[in-house]
Amino acid sequence: MQTLRFNKTTNWGRLPAFLFCAAVLLSATSRAFAQSGDSAADHRTAADWLNRIHQAAQQQNYEGAFVYQRGSFVQSSRISHYATRTDGEYEQLESLDGKPRKMLRHNDDLYTFVPERHLCVVEKRQNKDSFPALLSAPGDQVLSVYEPKLLGTDRVAGIDSQVIELDPKDAYRYAYKLWADTKTGLLLRAQTLDPAGQVLEQLSFSQIRIGVPVDKAAIVNGIHNTAGWTVVHPPIEPVDMEAQGWQMPAGAPGFRKIRELRRPMAARDAGDPTIPVDQAVFSDGLAAISIFVEPVEKNTRKEGSGSSGATHVLVKRHGDFWITLLGEVPQATLQQFASAIEYKATK
Numbered sequence: 001m002q003t004l005r006f007n008k009t010t011n012w013g014r015l016p017a018f019l020f021c022a023a024v025l026l027s028a029t030s031r032a033f034a035q036s037g038d039s040a041a042d043h044r045t046a047a048d049w050l051n052r053i054h055q056a057a058q059q060q061n062y063e064g065a066f067v068y069q070r071g072s073f074v075q076s077s078r079i080s081h082y083a084t085r086t087d088g089e090y091e092q093l094e095s096l097d098g099k100p101r102k103m104l105r106h107n108d109d110l111y112t113f114v115p116e117r118h119l120c121v122v123e124k125r126q127n128k129d130s131f132p133a134l135l136s137a138p139g140d141q142v143l144s145v146y147e148p149k150l151l152g153t154d155r156v157a158g159i160d161s162q163v164i165e166l167d168p169k170d171a172y173r174y175a176y177k178l179w180a181d182t183k184t185g186l187l188l189r190a191q192t193l194d195p196a197g198q199v200l201e202q203l204s205f206s207q208i209r210i211g212v213p214v215d216k217a218a219i220v221n222g223i224h225n226t227a228g229w230t231v232v233h234p235p236i237e238p239v240d241m242e243a244q245g246w247q248m249p250a251g252a253p254g255f256r257k258i259r260e261l262r263r264p265m266a267a268r269d270a271g272d273p274t275i276p277v278d279q280a281v282f283s284d285g286l287a288a289i290s291i292f293v294e295p296v297e298k299n300t301r302k303e304g305s306g307s308s309g310a311t312h313v314l315v316k317r318h319g320d321f322w323i324t325l326l327g328e329v330p331q332a333t334l335q336q337f338a339s340a341i342e343y344k345a346t347k
Contacts, residue, residue: 008301010247014307015084021024026180030061032098033035038347039076042149042150043148044165045070046139046149046164047142047148048139048177049140049180049185050134050135050139050142050164051135051138052180052185053132053134053178053180053186054133054134054135056185056186057081057133057134058083058089058133059083060080060083060186060210060211061211061212061213061214061237062079062080062081062186062208062209062211063079063080063208064078064079064207065076065077065078065079065206065207065208065210066079066131066132066203066206067203068131068201068203068204069199069203069204070201070202071308071309073309074144074309075095075096075097075098076095076096076097076206077095077096078093078236079094079132080215080219081216082287084214084216087107088105088106088107089105089106089313090106090214090219091103091105092103092104092105092218092219094135095245099165100112100116101116102115102222104219104223105219106220108124108206109122109124109125109223110124110125111223113224113229115220117230118228118229119229119230119232120192120226120231120232121232121268122167122223122229123233123234123236126236126238126259126261127281127288129288130187131187131203132188132203132284133187134178134187134190134288135233135285135286136202136288137256137285138285139285140327142166142285142286143166143285145168145170145174145253146166146167146168146172147166147167147168148164148165148166148167149164149165149203149300150163151164151177153182154179156179156188157204157205157206157207157208158209159181159188159208160182161179161182161185161188161189161317162179162182163177163179164178165178166178166286168278168334170253171332172253172255172330172332172336173252173254173285173329173330173333174194174195174235174287174328174329174330175191175194175195175201176191176192176193176286177190181210183210184210184211186205186208187312188202188208189203189204190202190310192310194310195254200309201309201310229346230299231286234263235264236263237262237325238260239260239278244278244345245343246280246293246341246342246343247341247342248291248340248341250282251333251338251339252284252333252336252337253330254284254285255282256282256283257281257285258281259280260279261277261278262279263277264276264277267292275294275295276294276295277293277294278294279290279291279293280293282337287327288328289326289329289334290325290327290347291323291324291325291331292322292323294321294322294324295320295322296317296320296322297320297323301315301322302315303317307331310326310328310329312325312326312329312330312331312334313326313329313337314326314329314334318343319343321343323338324333324337325337325347
């Protein structure tokens with residue numbers, strides 16, 4: 001789920017005890033009714049909702065602000081998205097906290113502006129599943145490794161929404177809870193949950209207007225007006241990692257390799273040439289894992305692991321290479337992927 005990445009107004013401590021108990025009982029009762037019924041029908045309905053969520057992010061016009069939360073870290077962003085009949089999608093994504101950042105997009109052409117460096121990075125969009133889009137695979141494929149629960153309706157940013165929970169069928173991934181606009185299917189809130197049901201990460205619209213008129217002028221002008229900016233085009237290219245000697249089978253059920261890329265990384269010494277870094281991306285339709293391969297030479301990495309929210313990282317040395325695994329999955333999943341990697345030098 002991606003990276004340019006609510007207000008708690010109810011004070012339960014001031015509610016009379018019987019009202020609090022009644023609220024909890026009512027919530028539990030409605031949840032139980034929402035989960036009852038034909039499981040096959042629920043599966044079909046959930047798959048349809050997942051497909052609607054992904055399509056709405058690309059086909060609807062919307063403007064709003066959303067908040068990304070991970071532990072104590074909070075970041076707000078503003079998004080404007082327009083789908084035109086003649087020339088596709090236009091999107092503007094702007095950070096509202098910290099250093100200014102702005103991303104402009106026309107279809108797969110991506111322009112990222114970094115004001116403090118007066119830099120504009122131009123590249124092709126690689127992933128199409130960043131919020132409020134969701135899937136990198138059809139809904140039915142996602143539900144081969146997640147069990148859906150339809151939890152009734154709720155409101156997010158003043159909009160009625162359908163609530164869906166996706167519980168993993170194994171320990172290799174986290175659960176997700178989604179809120180989708182009942183009219184359009186647009187994703188309004190997404191939570192990543194740990195096995196105890198605690199929220200690890202959340203993306204949620206705090207304000208949103210759906211169905212607004214197309215107003216792409218500012219995006220078009222920004223794309224074409226780069227005078228005075230240093231424009232760079234990173235040489236990202238596809239790569240065949242198997243031809244390089246790497247065997248990287250999916251280390252857990254449901255994950256599939258969706259792309260392989262080679263991108264340059266700046267060397268530690270300014271005068272040295274860039275270091276080629278190969279990246280393989282695996283996805284189960286919701287969770288993604290990236291595996292980065294780079295040479296040990298002129299690199300000061302250390303083996304180890306770490307985490308932040310739902311995201312875990314694992315760094316291991318494999319002969320003359322550093323292998324870095326990164327993904328919104330449990331650490332054990334990264335270990336599974338790492339143990340399956342093999343390398344045989346090509347002649």
